[in-house]
Amino acid sequence: MSQELLDTLTSQDYPYGFVTDIASDTAPKGLNEAIIRLISANKKEPDFMLAFRLKAYKHWLTMTEPSWANVAYPPIDFQAIHYYAAPKTPPKKLNSLDEVDPELLRTFAKLGIPLTEQKQLAGVAVDAIFDSVSVATTYKEKLLQHGVIFCPLSEAVEKYPELIKQYLGSVVSYTDNFYAALNAAVFTEGSFVYVPKNIVCPMELSTYFRINTADTGQFERTLIVCEEYASVSYLEGCTAPKFDTNQLHAAVVELVALDHANIKYSTVQNWYAGDPKTGQGGIYNFVTKRGKCLGKQSKISWTQVETGSAITWKYPSCVLIGEGSVGEFYSVALTNHFQQADTGTKMIHIGKNTKSTIVSKGISAGRSHNTYRGIVQMNKSAIGAHNFTQCDSMLIGNRCSANTFPTIDVRNASSTVGHEATTVKISEDQLFYCAQRGISQEDAIAAIINGFCKDVFKELPTEFAVEATQLLGLKLENSVG
């Protein structure tokens, strides 16, 4: 590959780097008990929620930041972050979109998420979250008619406290890790989904997170519960403006699936990744995501396309408890310029005849570092359990790296695990072949990379598979020579 081709533009600027000019209520920087009480008060939370936060905060104070991941970053000053920022108007509760600040509506429209009634994405309900508050949730009433609850978490705390008490923190406890504890203390907003017995949610649900205020952390918390024979498909999207400083995104996502329930959770992540020339700025995406297959024959699938963030550190995982339950993880992680990713999954098999599938495709370009880290564990009780893992890495250029660190641990005589990993390159011969057939370099790269990621893209909901394909093409424009 010629160096000049490798070096030519990624003049494809991050198109979401703009800042929305809107007045915000922002808590002073710093983290202490007073700030936590302020957050809880602003959200008018009941006592049990404040107690949840304070317990987590006290525990967080005893913990140290983990450093085992294959990512490097300067120390985070947790006292230099705003833990709460909300647009001044409109008021917290909205009865109709007419009450939403038009500037906010314009922001989401610019991001491709129109919220006005006429232009709402058909077939997709959207919960739009701007900094620390939910701005609007489309189709909420229609879903309620089907029995499906889809609302901001703060609203669920108020309206459905029993469900929150039962399930919040049941999959990711505040003791789990440093960032989970931090999130449990300061989480501001997120989505709550509850699908009752036998209901198949009639539309795709989606939450769109937008960080706007500088120096804020994004600590959203999402909880999805599906009762027996229920199912839902959920998509998470996110972007942030271009700031010179790094911003912390420490989210927690908990999924609970009861007997025969099915949860599909898809993420297309395009947080600002930092300046392509200097690596300055960009989001730190430190997320804990876990699904508990509590019920028999339940199923949880994680599908992620990670293209943004300065640093991505996340392992969407499944704990397979119910007999015959199934966990799946499909991932494309793309790093370019100075990005770093340490991502993967944990499949913990506890119940009999549980099954898991992992397909991970890592693409590294520029000066980036891309690591897959995974654990497949078959406990003694996981009789007849089965896993298959395929990890493939593609390197583009000679200044990046691809690492694979899987761990397979089997503790019984009836489970089977198969694991394969390969490295793949876009060869000069492949590019020449496509060029000789009249295909431009960009189109050829896009076709080859899509071929590489095909097994993951086909798991995304149709509406977003196309977006993901285009996103990958944009991100890698002119990185291959």
Next chain:
Amino acid sequence: MDAYLQILFRDGILVWENCPPFVSLRQEGDDVYVEVSEDQSVVGVVRYQTGGCIRWHVDVQKSARFSLISIQQKQCSLDDTMVVQLQENAHASLHWMVAELSTFTTKRQVDVFFHGPHSNFQLYGLHVMSEQASVETKTHLRHLAPYTTATQQVKSVLFDRATSLFSGLVHVEPVAQKTDSNQYNHSLILSDQARAISKPQLEIFADDVKCSHGATIGQLDRDEWFYLLTRGLSDCDAKSMLLTAYCQEIIDTIPIEDARDRMMHTLLRKLATV
């Protein structure tokens, strides 16, 4: 034609016979230094009569070849480390089988540095373990030059409460283009109390390489076993045949016929007792 070097290890001391003049071999305490001169070729067989710990330092010069076959003659615990330096076009291989353990532990750590282009390393290990035996294999290959190649194949068969751990790191530097490095770790778990852990790892900094790893943990293939039964073999004989076939792939790589036969004999004897 390869020169044949025989080494015996007993009570912490190595003694050797037939050491060819182009091989420099000396022991200083637990450290053993081996150097094979340019263009020369030697196969060494080391027999462990007692347990212990040896730190091997192997230097294979340009276009030289060094193969080491490790045989444990008595049940014992071993803690071996081996550091191999490969110059241009050099070749080294390591073969071992462990099949006599009851409560013992075998630890083996192998570090290989591919300094020169076109150097090659191969590693073949076989563990057939029962009772409370445990084996730990750690390998770290550092590809530092272009056109280097490596193959690692480690297989374990675990009965009773035996455990095996394989941790293999393949590291490829940016300058090591056209590296072709593959590692495979397979374990058969034949008892609910046994445990296998596999950690095949890749750290790749060069974009034009072929690196792959494969790991499987499971049991004997049910279809194959059923096929043998339908041909009149007893359950016991069928399992024995399948296990032998599973292990044969590793034993067949041993370059000395005598050593191969000895290992096969040991394997069959072991399989008859479990």
Next chain:
Amino acid sequence: MLEIKTLCAKINETDILKGLSLTVKPGEIHAIMGPNGSGKSTLSKVVCGHPSYEITGGDVTIDGESILEDAPDVRAQKGLFMAFQYPVEIPGVHNGNFLRMIYNAKRKATGLDELDPLEFETFLQEKLKMVEMDDLFLERAVNHGFSGGEKKRNEILQMLVLEPRFVFLDETDSGLDIDALRIVSKAVNQYKNTQTGFVVITHYQRLLSHIVPDVVHVMVDGQLVKTGDKSLALELEEKGYDWLLT
């Protein structure tokens, strides 16, 4: 008209083409034969713009205009096609989609609208018949897991889809059994027309019994050293190349 004028090219400091000249007019079939290492495959790759090769002299023109500054895909749009000796595999890329993609790229380059999948399907069926391939072929990834014969037939299928002006068949017959050879030759002969020029590069006379050339050239050490009619191929078959090397 395709003109190659005293072309010199090297790869990694080794000179391969040493002043090769060749003119191919529409409708003509040229055969190039020669011993191994003569540079036959290099010629097609250099003319089609493979980035590993550096031009050190001479020119290549289509209708009088030089193409040496053009990228490979631009040269393809100008009507150059090469059937590779070793077609590369592109795992994960659907063969049917790939064919539609290259066809639409050509239509776009000539200012025409792209065909939608259904329209293209009709167009493609006719071409599939010519290489005796069925729809299952389209479902597989490009050349991935294809046998040698299937790969070569896929190359010819692409040629039929793109309808190029100048075709280089680079040792298309290597690795082919009798049936595959028959199918490939038949398809080429069906496509043969007064607007298209062919350069058939081969080591053996066998293919030239099926695709009959108008002119036969012998390439030795980066240059064309002898030119004759189709009987030259038979002479080479009988005598080998040695008599030309002195």
